[in-house]
Amino acid sequence: MEDPVLSKLQVFEPASALSYNFRSNFPTLMPLMEVVPRIIATADHAKKQIIDNQWRSLPNAQARHPKGLNEISEPDKFWAQLLKTEDFSELAHFALSTLSLPHANADCERVFSKINLIKTEIRNRLTVETVNGTLLAAESAKGSTRTGNCVNFEPTKEMYSRMTKDKIYGRKNDDSEDVPDIIFGEEM
Template structure:
C-alpha cells in the first residue's frame, strides 16, 4: 500500500499525473500497531490470554455473569460490577479500558475463578494467573503507559480538534514514554526525542509509575522476580519508542508545517518570510500563487483580527476579510491554510462513515441503490455538522411548496391528517 515503487500513491502519481498527492499515515493505526508489536516481543503471552479469556468467560454465559454479580455485590455492599471489555484489534481504544476494568476488579475476579476452578479447566488456569502477582504488576504498568497512548489516539480521532496543536500532542506522547526510562536530560528537543537511541541512555533506576511501584513494594514476589518484570517492562517501553520513532517521522514533518499556520506564529512580527514555500509547493500551488502567499505572510500581522485564539475561526475570518475596495488581500494565504488544516491525520472519520453506512443499508434494506445511500449519508452528516435533527429541523419554503404540489391532504372523522404523495 505504501511502498516506494508500486504502492497505491505511486501508481496514482505516475499513471494519473497527480504529482502533488501527499501520503499521510493514520496516527491512530500507527500507535495501535506500535503497542501491539511492543507487546508481542516483550510481554508474556499469558497477559494477552488473561485479558482475552476473562472476557470470553463471561461473554458466553449469563449464569456466570449473574454469579459474579452476586459475589461482587456481596463484597462491595451492593455495588454493580463493571462489564469486562473485549480487546479488539480493529478498535484503537479497546486495550486500555479492558486493562483498567480488570485491575479495578482484580480481587473479586480472583475469588470468582477460585470458586469455579474445580468445575472448569479454563477457570483453573485463570485463577492461577490471577493468583500470580507478577501478572498484576504487568497490568499496572500497562495501565499507566496505555493511558498516555489513549490520550493521543483520542485527540487524533476527535471531530472538533485544532489541527495546529496535533504536533504537540504527538510529541507529548513520545516524550512521556521516553522520560520513563531514559536518563534525565538525555533528550530535550523534539529532534532529540525523534532520533535518540533509548537503549543507550537507559536510567538504571527507572520509575515505571506509582501504581506499579506501590504494588511491587507490597507484593510477595522476590526481588529477583520484580527485577525481571521491570526489565521486561523497560524492554516494552524501548520497543514502543522505537516503533513510534519509525512510524511518525513523515507525520511529524507535515504537522510541523501545519503548526506554522497557528494564529500565534502567523501574527508574529519577526518570522521567516519563506516558511510556507515548501508547504505551498507540496499542496500544488503554482509559483504565482506562492509568490502572493509569501507577500501576504509578511503583512498579515499588521491587521487587527478579532479571533486570534482558535486557528479554524481565525482562518475563517481571514478568508472573509475585505479591504476598502471589497477585495480579500489574503485570499491565497487563507486558501493555503485551509487546505493544510484539512489534511486528514487518521481514518477515524472514514470509519464513522462506514458505521453510518452499515446502519442505513442493513439487511432489511439491502437493495438500496448507491445514489440513495449516498444522499442519506450526506444528509445525516450535514445535520450532524449543523447540530440539527428531526425534532428541530425546519424544511425550507421551496421544499414545502414542492411537497404541496405533489401531495393531497384530507381529514378523517378523528381529525387525523393523511398525506398521499402523487407522482
Template sequence: MAEELYRLYCDPQSRPFMLYVRNTLSEVQAVNKTFQAKTADPTLLNDGLERLVSSLGPKCDISRHKCGLFNRGHYTIPGFSTTTWIRGRKSHERRDGARSSGNCNQRLRKFTVLLLEEIKHRLPENFAILKKVNTLSARHALTPSKPSIVELAEAFVTSAEEIGKIERQWQNLPYVHWQNVDNTEKLWTEVHLYRDAAGDNPFKELCNLALTVLALPHSNADVERVFSQLNIVKNKLRNRLSLGTVNSILHIRYGLLVCGKSCWDYRLPRDVIQKVGTMTSYEKEKDDPNEDVLCLF
C-alpha cells in the same frame, strides 16, 4: 494463550512490566484521542505525536535526534534506563521489581522499541506535510518572526507568481488587528471574510491555501464513525432496508449533527410537511439504474 497469560499474571516479576506498559500506553492513548477528536486543532497534532516519540527514545537510551518522528528504521540500543520505568503512585514498587527481575530490562526494552517502530510504521509516506501544517497555527501565523510558508505553498501550488503572493501576504498578516488570535480555524475564517476599503480580500491566495490545508483529513475516525452508525441503522431487525434508504438516514443524521440540531427540535420546511402522506414523497427525481451501488458516503 490462556496458559501464557496465567503464568504472566502469576509471576511477581511481571508487575513492574505491567505498570510500565500501563503508563506508556496511557500516553499513547492520549495522543490517539487528539487525532480522533472532532474539535482538535489540526495544526497542533504533529506536536503531540513528536513529544510522544521523543519521550520513548530516552527510555531505551536512544538519543532524541536519532528517534525523531521522521527517522525510520531499526535501532541499536546499548542499554535501558531503569530510573524512568514507572511514574506516579506506583513508582515506589519499581526498585523491588527491578531487583527481582532478571529479564525485565530486556522485556521493557523490546516493548518500547516495538512500540516506537509500530508508531512510525503506521505513518503514511506523505506524513511530513503534517509538520508543515503547524506553520498555519494561530500562534505562528500572527508573530512577526515566523517560519517561511514557501515550502508548504510549494506542496499545493505550482505557480511561482502565486507562491510569491502567498509569501507577501504571509508577511503582512500580523499587521492587521484580528479578533480570533487563539483559535486557528476561527482565525482563518476571519481572514477569509476580511475586506479592505476597496472591498477586496488582500489575503485571498494565502487564505485559499490555508483553507485547503485545514480541510485535509488527518485521521479516519469520521469514516469509522460512519461504519458504526451503519451498523446501528441497518441491524438484524432492519436488514431489508434498501441502500437508498440507509444512505438517506445517514445523510439526515450527519446533516442534523452539522446543523447542531436533533430530530426533536428540527423544524421541517413547510413544503416538506405538505408532502407527508402523499405519493409525492415517494417519487424519485430521476431513475438511477445504479441505485443499488450508490456509495454510502
C-alpha cells in the same frame, strides 16, 4: 513517523502567524506548499510567490489588518477574518484550505462499516433514506454521553409525540386519478 502536513500546521496558529520571532523558524511557506499540491499546483509558481509574499509581510502590516484580529485565538476564525482583506486573501484562502484537510479518516471508515452492517446481502434494496434513518437512530440511542445503547435508551416525551401513524406509515394516496394505470406498457 512525522506527518509532513500536520507537523507544519502550527504556522497557521494566529500567534505564530503574527509573530516576528516565529519567522526565524518558518520564514517561508514554500515547504508547506510543496506537500499540498492539490491546494496549490506544483507548477503554479506565481501563486506560490504571492502567498509567500503575503506570509512574509503579515507581521509587518498591522495597520492593514482588520480590527480585533490580534485578539482572535482560533485559527479558523482568524483566517476567515483575514480572508476579508484584499491584501492577504490568497494567503488566508491557502491557510483555510490547508486547515480543512481531513487529518484522519477514522470517522468516515466507521460510518462505512456501519452501513455495511446495515445493508447486508438480504437487505441490499434499502433506500438511502432508510439507511440514513437507521444510522441516525443508532447515533441518537447513544445519547449525548456517547456511551448509551438501545437497551438503556429512554425516548423523550417529544419523541413519543412525534410518533404518529401518519409519520411512521405515511399517508396513502386515495386519489387514484393522479396515478395513471399502466398495464403491459399501455395506458387504460
